[in-house]
Amino acid sequence: MKACLLALVLVTEAWAGTPSDTRQQQLIHLLKHDCGSCHGLTLQGGLGPALLAEAIADKADAFLLTTILNGRKGTAMPPWRDFISPAEAQWLVSYLRHHQN
Ligand code: HEC
Numbered sequence: 001m002k003a004c005l006l007a008l009v010l011v012t013e014a015w016a017g018t019p020s021d022t023r024q025q026q027l028i029h030l031l032k033h034d035c036g037s038c039h040g041l042t043l044q045g046g047l048g049p050a051l052l053a054e055a056i057a058d059k060a061d062a063f064l065l066t067t068i069l070n071g072r073k074g075t076a077m078p079p080w081r082d083f084i085s086p087a088e089a090q091w092l093v094s095y096l097r098h099h100q101n
Contacts (some may be wrong), residue, residue, distance in 0.1 A: 017087055018091060019091050023088070027088060027091065027092055027095070028095070030084075030090060031043070031092065031095070035051070040077060042097065043096070043101075048076065048077060049094050052099060052100055053098060053099055054100070055099050056097065061093055064093045064096075065086070065089050068080050068084065068089045068092065069081040069084070069089050
């Protein structure tokens with residue numbers, strides 16, 4: 001029952017605009033540990049390109065959003081839509097826009 005409620009809360013949060021503080025912490029953790037495994041722990045680039053504010057400055061939100069949600073066919077960039085909602089991906093893009101080393 002508790003697990004059920006928790007799942008419901010998580011699903012509701014995932015689709016309700018700005019992610020909650022808890023979810024934001026989870027997304028930052030994901031960014032460091034999962035995205036970081038290809039994009040570098042400090043997002044300075046690795047197998048994948050750098051995701052620092054400067055590096056993505058001239059790329060449109062929609063372009064980055066689509067890349068995160070759908071991945072890029074023929075490259076190592078995997079789709080994340082099963083784990084991240086569109087609102088959360090948008091939040092991540094805004095986060096990246098302000099993220100410098
Ligand atoms: C298995 C490796 C891998 C993982 C994990 C990964 N990426 Fe990527 N990502 C890539 C590669 C490789 C590219 C470049 C694809 C290309 O050549 O066009 C890329 C491209 C991108 C781009 C487009 C950057 C640009 O300058 O066009 C964004 C944004 C991005 N990734 C975000 C993320 C986020 C956010 C995560 C975690 C939720 C993530 N990636 C996890 C490999 C990865």
